[in-house]
Amino acid sequence: MRYTDIAIIGGGLSGSTAAAMLGRAGISTVLIDPHESYPADFRVEKLSGHVQVERFLKTGIGESVLRRATFAGENWIARFGRLLDKAPSRQFNILYDSLVNGLNVGLRHQLGIARKVISACHSISIGFDVVPAGRNSFDFPALTYFSERPSDRIPYITLFPTGPRMRANLFVYRGLDDPWLRELRRAPAETLNAALPRLKRITGAFDIAGEIKIRPVDLYVNDASGQPGLVLVGDAFSTSCPAAGTGCDKVFTDVERLCNVHIPDWLASDGMDGAKIASFYADPVKRACDEWSAAKAFEFRSVSTATSPYWTAQRWARFIAWSVQGLLRPLGGAIHLEPNFLGHASSSSSSSSSSSRSSSSSSSLSSSA
16 A cells, blocks of 8 residues: 555546645655546646636746647637627637546545536537648638527637637537527537628638537535545636636636645644644635636526626627727737627636545545646
């Protein structure tokens, strides 16, 4: 039997990041996962925005990972078939296969973790490849196209390169049994064109190639407070909405605070009681990120689908802001607007999780994504 201070269960985004950080810090750590490599799954497919990338770089392992990503330095912004802006971007596109989806139900029950569902099927993420029809490539380096009508229940579609492929992430607010999803599987290009009829003015003709991956997301919060030696991180603590693009921010914030601040402090003394663990959940940086992520999930759904005068005005304000920024950019006077200011996600299909368990002065992490 091997003794270790930290045993990480699940080699997802949270677990792998934590293992790398703790290993670099010289803390005895073992990563445990039933698979040598994850099968293909629809998860994190890009990191974007200054804040999110900087959070990743704070972990100390970001540079080596980002070197393997496809970089897009410009992202076109469009709506109503109009190109609004060619915005400089700091976007790293990388497909990430993950097996574990939050904590296993049996493990949750065994550990006494209570789950509270905040919003069932809050959003659905859809991933697929697109190829230009009748030509070799698309004109844009990357593209974010916003919904044309609230009734479509589509906040936006984002297209970005991953190696030689152009990847699409489409987000919708629908029930999993909605006939629209069956139509999308049956006739994907036709269904997408009907929902976003002016998209082709920007993209040109295109086809949808390969498998369509559809992933519903529940918003929930898990509670393991008071349990000595057990820490929930990322989605294992609370999920985020991929359409709002805050999942990677939550993971990187959780893991950075856990590995850089709390675990070194915990291991400096014997035991791993509830008071020690509570300090992580009370961390002001972590709490601020969690609250921001939760608020964005509901705000983004409202700004995309609600029809009240307030949310209609919010949609037009964002449209005007992007338009003005695009007009000013050639003059060198564009004001950089952070994506979340305009209600746009900083990353897509981002979802990750991790949990940590310990006894005495050792602990273990379990993670997914």
